[in-house]
Amino acid sequence: MDCTYCQREDFVLENKLAGAFFSDKPRAKGDMLIIPKAHVENFVKLSPKQKAAIDQLIFLTKKYLDQKYQPSHYNLVVPEEDKITAPKHLYINLVPGY
Ligand SMILES: [Zn+2]
Structure with a gap:
């Protein structure tokens, strides 16, 4: 599968099942994305272990x-629909405000 998030390895922070990195198109300083390392399409398809890993991250x-x-x-x-990333790989966007 040609998914850039699946190939991602340059995580700023990570645990066994999830990784975090700075957004390529930051909406604010320090805008970060948190993704499951495995290809999961949306939040409801995450396993309990993946959910726990993301929560910790x-x-x-x-x-x-x-x-x-x-x-x-x-x-x-937590965008459910994103036409930019195809195939769709779940990400959670943590956007700092100032
Ligand atoms: Zn993927």
């Missing part, structure tokens, strides 16, 4: 960004 990413940029808040975005 959201927490670690937030901590990392808190130290690096001190944002005042975050928006967590």
